[in-house]
Amino acid sequence: MMPFSYCILLCFLLWTSCTLCNPSTTPLSLHTDFFDEELIVRALNKNKLLSHFHFTNEWDAPAAPTPSSSSRFPSSSQQHHYALFPKPIGHIMQQFDLEEMHLTFTQGRWRHESWGEPILPAPVGVELYAWFSSNDKNNNSTSASAVDKKWVGLTHALSGLFCGSVQILSNAQKSSSSRPACSFTSRQQKDQSSSSSSSFFTHHHHLYDDFTSKCNNTMLRHGILPREGACTENMTPWTKLLPCRGEAGLGALLNPLVMYDVYYHSMGTHVTRECIAAAAGDSSRDHGHHARCHRYKYRLEQTLTLVMDIKSSSSSTTPSSSPLHFVSHYGRTKPLIKCPLARHSHVTFLDFPSSSLSIPSSSSSAINDITPSIALPYTTLTAFELPLASSSEHITFTPAHLPERSPSQQPPSLLVHRHLTGYGEERGGISARIINRGN
Numbered sequence: 001m002m003p004f005s006y007c008i009l010l011c012f013l014l015w016t017s018c019t020l021c022n023p024s025t026t027p028l029s030l031h032t033d034f035f036d037e038e039l040i041v042r043a044l045n046k047n048k049l050l051s052h053f054h055f056t057n058e059w060d061a062p063a064a065p066t067p068s069s070s071s072r073f074p075s076s077s078q079q080h081h082y083a084l085f086p087k088p089i090g091h092i093m094q095q096f097d098l099e100e101m102h103l104t105f106t107q108g109r110w111r112h113e114s115w116g117e118p119i120l121p122a123p124v125g126v127e128l129y130a131w132f133s134s135n136d137k138n139n140n141s142t143s144a145s146a147v148d149k150k151w152v153g154l155t156h157a158l159s160g161l162f163c164g165s166v167q168i169l170s171n172a173q174k175s176s177s178s179r180p181a182c183s184f185t186s187r188q189q190k191d192q193s194s195s196s197s198s199s200f201f202t203h204h205h206h207l208y209d210d211f212t213s214k215c216n217n218t219m220l221r222h223g224i225l226p227r228e229g230a231c232t233e234n235m236t237p238w239t240k241l242l243p244c245r246g247e248a249g250l251g252a253l254l255n256p257l258v259m260y261d262v263y264y265h266s267m268g269t270h271v272t273r274e275c276i277a278a279a280a281g282d283s284s285r286d287h288g289h290h291a292r293c294h295r296y297k298y299r300l301e302q303t304l305t306l307v308m309d310i311k312s313s314s315s316s317t318t319p320s321s322s323p324l325h326f327v328s329h330y331g332r333t334k335p336l337i338k339c340p341l342a343r344h345s346h347v348t349f350l351d352f353p354s355s356s357l358s359i360p361s362s363s364s365s366a367i368n369d370i371t372p373s374i375a376l377p378y379t380t381l382t383a384f385e386l387p388l389a390s391s392s393e394h395i396t397f398t399p400a401h402l403p404e405r406s407p408s409q410q411p412p413s414l415l416v417h418r419h420l421t422g423y424g425e426e427r428g429g430i431s432a433r434i435i436n437r438g439n
Contacts, residue, residue, distance in 0.1 A: 033059040033084045034343045035243050037250045040374065041326075042350040043402045044115055044307070044409065048263070049329065052119050053250055053304040054374070055242055059085035060276065060297050084341060086241040089300055092157050093273055096150045097142075099219075100186050101130040101271045103158060103166075105230040108264035108307070116409035119305055119374055122266045126230075128169060129222040130154060131186050144218065151177075151221045162269075163233040169223030177223040184220060187272050230265060232256035238267060241302060242339075249339025249386070250347075254304070255331035264307040272299045310399050323358060323396035335394055338386040345386040347395075350378040351409075356401035359384055360393035377410075413438035 035057050042050040082090060092098070104122040112118075132147050152170040159166040169177050235256050242251045259265060277295035311329050327336060338345040349357055359382070415435040422428040 033057065035084045035339070035341055036344045036346075037242075037339060037342050038344070038346045038348065039250050039253075040119075040348045040350060040376070041352075042376075042378075042409075043310075043352055043356075043406060045405050046399055046402045047310055048115075049308055049310050050115070051304075051306045051308070051330075052374070053254075053302075055250070055302040057085055057243070057300040057302075058297065059090070059300075060295060061085075061090075062295050063293050084243045085298060085300065088161055089241065089269075089271055090298065092154065092161070093271060093298060095157070096154045097133040098154070098271070099131045099133055099273050101128075101154075102268070103128045103162070103270075104266060104268040105162075105164070105228075105234050106266040107230045107260075108262065108266075110264055110307075112415055113411050114405075115307065116406070117412055118266075119376065120266065120268060120303060122268065123224060123226065125224060125226040126164060126166060126169075126228040127222075127224045128155070128158065128166060129180075129184060129220065131217070132219045132221070134219050142219065147219060147221065155223070162237050165225065165228055168225060168228075176225075177221065179218075180220055180222050181217055184217060184222070186217075186220075230260070230267065232260060235259060235267060238269065238302065241269075241300070243341040244339035248337055249342055249345055250336070251339065252334075252336065253327065253330040253332060258308070258329075258331040259304070259306065262306050262308040264305065266303075266305040268301075268303040270301040270303070273297070274299075310402075321398065321400040323398050326395040326397060335391050336386050337390050338388050340388065346383055347386065348381065348383040349397075350376065351380055351403065351406045352382060352397060353380065353401055353403070354382075356398045357382055358396045360391065360395070411437065 035055070037056075038054045040050075040052040040054070042052075044050050093101070104120075104127045106122045106124050106127075109124070110118045110121075130151070132142065132150055134142055155170040156167045158164070171177075235254070239246050239251060239254050242249075244251055246252055246254050274297045275293040275295070276297045277293065308329065311324065325333075327333065336347070413436070415437070417433040417435075419431055420428065421431045
């Protein structure tokens with residue numbers, strides 16, 4: 001006779017096999033997510049290198065039901081099951097009923113005259129702005145005081161997640177917090193007026209266009225901490241949001257000792273939520289919470305922009321005429337491999353002459369029809385997909401063969417500089433300089 005414990009084990013295995021054979025019964029089948037990673041490298045000149053990391057994580061998930069009033073915790077059917085999308089970000093979006101959020105940590109000054117337009121403009125210090133849902137889960141209009149309360153909770157949650165002083169933004173007397181009415185346009189508002197709905201950066205350069213016709217951002221809160229410093233303790237939790245973290249893929253290049261020893265460093269976290277499946281008869285897709293929305297699409301874009309010196313194999317200040325390993329500029333020695341959880345792992349070199357770049361054919365597959373996720377001007381483009389298996393061959397480039405200045409990096413036609421002068425309230429002041437290179 002079969003022991004009772006064996007019977008229990010056999011029943012469990014049969015139930016598991018039946019569940020896996022029927023995808024409609026598994027909670028993970030309700031979620032569709034993917035992860036892409038991209039690195040754009042541009043040679044600003046013979047001595048400066050621009051690196052822009054772009055990690056995209058999309059997640060389609062059903063709307064979370066409101067927990068029952070008789071239960072303190074949601075049931076298993078009311079909980080979300082996370083795979084690639086980071087659970088802390090998902091909880092923050094649901095807890096504070098966010099539609100869109102942007103958080104950046106920036107240090108250093110972007111030199112427009114030498115480097116042209118930045119990929120993603122961001123002020124020095126910490127900047128946070130977010131749109132909250134206009135309706136709560138019971139389809140009641142959200143009041144301004146309720147949004148202020150959610151803003152306080154959001155700043156404290158992000159402060160704990162990224163080990164920063166973001167919670168100071170909830171104190172209007174100690175920070176530059178505001179309620180902009182006309183200054184910002186959300187991504188969903190831009191999508192409604194544009195046929196294309198690609199990444200956040202497609203719309204960022206037109207963020208301030210036609211703002212006079214959309215002065216109804218009552219759900220928007222904005223805050224900035226210009227003197228907040230960025231350091232490795234902010235980058236560590238940011239890297240942990242990646243599916244492969246720093247073990248594989250482009251995340252393996254994120255060496256904190258190198259990332260902050262640069263001329264310019266800007267780390268961003270951008271999240272949006274969009275209703276993609278509303279109930280029958282509800283075609284409303286305005287910016288706000290959808291009480292009858294059945295399914296949401298969450299999009300997390302993590303960005304990191306660096307401007308660093310091109311490392312030389314010698315102590316000489318002249319560009320090296322010998323090939324240098326590309327990964328050595330990030331303090332790494334092993335060749336890059338693809339993150340196994342990523343759908344695509346692209347590396348794109350802009351404005352690198354063919355004579356200066358060497359990509360081993362055995363360690364990567366070239367891509368001829370790739371378009372960078374960010375609309376940037378360039379004269380030459382070389383892109384490839386990272387391999388899954390490790391290789392002993394390295395990607396190399398020769399600094400001496402790089403141009404004196406990137407041919408596609410043109411200074412902006414209108415440039416404004418502003419800085420403080422003097423000291424104190426009596427002798428202090430603000431000096432502004434406007435340069436107009438246009439007609």
